[in-house]
Amino acid sequence: MGATKLSGMQKQVLSLYRGFLRAARSKPATEDRKRIEMIVSTEFRKNSKEVDRKNFQYIEYLLRLGHKQLDQLKSPDMVSISSVKIN
Amino acid sequence: MHSHWNLRQTTTIKNSLSLLLHPLCLLPSPPPSDPSFSLSLGLMASMAAGSISLNARPRQMATAVKGFSQGSRSNLSFTLRPLPTRLSVSCAAKPETVDKVCEVVKKQLSLKASDEVTAATKFSALGADSLDTVEIVMGLEEAFDIEMEEDKAQAIETVEQAAELIEEILKAKA
Numbered sequence: 001m002g003a004t005k006l007s008g009m010q011k012q013v014l015s016l017y018r019g020f021l022r023a024a025r026s027k028p029a030t031e032d033r034k035r036i037e038m039i040v041s042t043e044f045r046k047n048s049k050e051v052d053r054k055n056f057q058y059i060e061y062l063l064r065l066g067h068k069q070l071d072q073l074k075s076p077d078m079v080s081i082s083s084v085k086i087n
Numbered sequence: 088m089h090s091h092w093n094l095r096q097t098t099t100i101k102n103s104l105s106l107l108l109h110p111l112c113l114l115p116s117p118p119p120s121d122p123s124f125s126l127s128l129g130l131m132a133s134m135a136a137g138s139i140s141l142n143a144r145p146r147q148m149a150t151a152v153k154g155f156s157q158g159s160r161s162n163l164s165f166t167l168r169p170l171p172t173r174l175s176v177s178c179a180a181k182p183e184t185v186d187k188v189c190e191v192v193k194k195q196l197s198l199k200a201s202d203e204v205t206a207a208t209k210f211s212a213l214g215a216d217s218l219d220t221v222e223i224v225m226g227l228e229e230a231f232d233i234e235m236e237e238d239k240a241q242a243i244e245t246v247e248q249a250a251e252l253i254e255e256i257l258k259a260k261a
Contacts, residue, residue: 006217006241014221015237021225044218
């Protein structure tokens with residue numbers, strides 16, 4: 001952040017992140033909420049380190065994927081999420 | 088330089104004249120930002136005699152206008168300068184708000200209580216990246232029970248800016 005100006009894509013990512021946090025906030029149970037926030041923030045941070053910042057195609061793919069997952073998470077039927085580690 | 092002298096002269100007179108502007112508006116008035124108008128005001132003031140009409144010195148006015156338009160300076164207008172307003176706004180955040188913001192920031196970034204967070208502190212100086220900043224903003228929204236617009240929230244870089252935005256929103260809400 002700092003004085004550097006964010007690119008459009010960075011703003012999209014941040015906006016998606018904000019959307020996830022808002023969706024997490026709408027979940028009734030605190031522990032679910034905490035878990036969602038944890039998983040989401042881990043995922044974002046992991047990708048922010050691993051994905052090459054010039055790899056626009058992949059980032060765009062991740063953005064689309066994220067939006068789809070966010071839509072699913074937003075539905076009130078969806079109570080929580082979990083992540084599975086596959087080695 | 089002739090035109091330069093004119094410019095300075097007019098601006099100083101303009102400053103001292105700004106309060107007198109209202110009664111003078113009774114004159115047949117061109118738009119206030121018109122350089123020739125402000126110049127003629129200056130001339131009238133320096134003459135100190137009320138009998139000089141606006142049209143008495145067309146030639147001088149004309150040369151003055153020429154000089155100004157070449158310099159393309161805009162500081163002859165009578166509009167308020169934006170700078171003082173901005174300063175007064177940036178001092179507006181109440182200390183309680185700033186304190187609360189500092190608290191949320193510390194909690195969100197899991198800083199130690201001994202770490203110093205003041206109004207001027209930049210989030211980036213605390214080791215926060217842009218994702219952290221989003222988290223801070225979300226935490227602030229929750230703490231103050233408000234919703235921040237995304238564009239504005241993204242522009243926040245310091246504790247003080249956050250506090251100002253919050254107060255603005257709270258004021259609009261009340």
